[in-house]
Amino acid sequence: MSNETSERRAGGGDHSAAIAAAVPQRVLASGAKMPAIGFGTFGSDHVPPDAVAGAVRSAFDAGYRHFDCASVYGNEREVGAVLREIITTGAARRDELWVTSKLWNDKHAPADVAASCEQSLRDLQLDALDLYLVHWPFPNFHPPGCDVTSRGADARPYIHEEFMRTWRAMERLQREGKTRHIGVSNVTVPKLKLILRDAEIAPAVNEMELHPHFQQPELFEFVRSHGIVPVGYCPLGSPGRPERDRTPEDTDPLRDPVMLRIAAEHNAHPAEIALKWAVQRGQTPIPFSSNPRNIAANIRAVISNPLTDAEMLAIAGIDRRCRLIKGQVFLWRGADDWRLLWDEVGTTF
Numbered sequence: 586m587s588n589e590t591s592e593r594r595a596g597g598g599d600h601s602a603a604i605a606a607a608v609p610q611r612v613l614a615s616g617a618k619m620p621a622i623g624f625g626t627f628g629s630d631h632v633p634p635d636a637v638a639g640a641v642r643s644a645f646d647a648g649y650r651h652f653d654c655a656s657v658y659g660n661e662r663e664v665g666a667v668l669r670e671i672i673t674t675g676a677a678r679r680d681e682l683w684v685t686s687k688l689w690n691d692k693h694a695p696a697d698v699a700a701s702c703e704q705s706l707r708d709l710q711l712d713a714l715d716l717y718l719v720h721w722p723f724p725n726f727h728p729p730g731c732d733v734t735s736r737g738a739d740a741r742p743y744i745h746e747e748f749m750r751t752w753r754a755m756e757r758l759q760r761e762g763k764t765r766h767i768g769v770s771n772v773t774v775p776k777l778k779l780i781l782r783d784a785e786i787a788p789a790v791n792e793m794e795l796h797p798h799f800q801q802p803e804l805f806e807f808v809r810s811h812g813i814v815p816v817g818y819c820p821l822g823s824p825g826r827p828e829r830d831r832t833p834e835d836t837d838p839l840r841d842p843v844m845l846r847i848a849a850e851h852n853a854h855p856a857e858i859a860l861k862w863a864v865q866r867g868q869t870p871i872p873f874s875s876n877p878r879n880i881a882a883n884i885r886a887v888i889s890n891p892l893t894d895a896e897m898l899a900i901a902g903i904d905r906r907c908r909l910i911k912g913q914v915f916l917w918r919g920a921d922d923w924r925l926l927w928d929e930v931g932t933t934f
């Protein structure tokens with residue numbers, strides 16, 4: 586077997602490595618570098634774990650080196666088998682991959698944090714994560730796939746002292762080397778101000794919904810001005826999201842006339858334009874796809890044919906402030922306005 590063939594069998598090969606090398610890197614406050622596009626792994630309830638794992642393999646072969654995982658996605662074991670194969674066959678070294686996982690809402694009790702991280706490490710077959718996030722700042726339990734109107738018996742609003750107890754356990758994980766960085770997700774400016782005031786280790790990243798119809802300029806600028814890297818979820822407006830996450834007011838950024846015009850000018854799909862915009866703006870999009878053609882097109886988009894300043898400005902002008910992932914199911918008993926979760930109708934703390 587020639588070297589070239591064995592390299593191809595190992596997976597990815599020269600093509601994958603060349604694309605990976607061309608992807609811009611974000612520099613975190615620690616000095617660590619994180620690829621500026623990641624691959625999402627939430628199957629949105631309709632892509633089964635094996636298919637998500639297959640997509641992760643396609644993504645690696647297409648040049649992705651950053652993978653956004655979470656225990657609640659129910660597929661870390663399958664994704665972990667793919668990561669193991671990539672590492673053991675020499676397709677990539679562990680230090681060439683960036684793997685994120687997340688602590689789910691029913692594991693906020695300090696005693697559960699380490700156990701939950703250990704479980705993710707076992708499932709992902711890793712000694713340490715690159716980034717471990719608190720998935721949502723609200724403690725609650727609800728059965729997978731339950732209706733958005735259901736309220737968990739133990740669901741509570743954000744209680745800062747309680748969150749900080751969870752955060753202290755996250756800080757311990759970083760000190761113990763179980764994760765190289767810790768971060769938050771789905772927090773707002775008022776919550777972040779308190780977290781930054783009291784944290785011994787500041788969050789390295791905030792993972793937040795970001796797409797052309799939901800640009801969150803205030804939060805985006807706040808995190809960047811505090812040395813926190815914004816990671817953007819649902820960067821394409823999550824066209825495949827579960828039914829429970831859809832409301833009649835939702836808009837579709839990929840059908841916006843401005844996106845369609847720019848896509849036509851670039852002879853590209855609007856999804857590719859959304860990703861170019863995201864990376865050029867300074868966030869790190871984490872698109873998911875189960876389609877190898879889309880997977881490859883999405884990463885190629887961010888390393889070729891950039892948007893002009895005029896195109897960036899035109900997209901800045903189409904923000905509809907349209908939040909798609911509202912989080913209704915995380916509301917507590919007696920609360921029925923999801924804007925409470927986002928401190929849009931007064932804070933609860």
Ligand SMILES: NC(=O)c1ccc[n+]([C@@H]2O[C@H](COP(=O)([O-])OP(=O)(O)OC[C@H]3O[C@@H](n4cnc5c(N)ncnc54)[C@H](OP(=O)(O)O)[C@@H]3O)[C@@H](O)[C@H]2O)c1
Nearest residue numbers: 625626627818819820821822823825856872873874875879
């Ligand atoms: N922290 C959090 O609370 C949180 C919340 C939500 C999501 N996330 C993370 O963010 C990731 C991304 O979000 P998401 O998966 O909901 O939404 P998304 O990445 O915005 O959209 C994924 C959808 O877009 C389609 N798509 C992908 N590339 C395309 C292309 N080039 N052309 C046309 N369609 C394309 C995919 O369909 P095909 O499969 O047919 O390509 C899939 O249905 C998740 O997987 C997860 O890792 C985090």
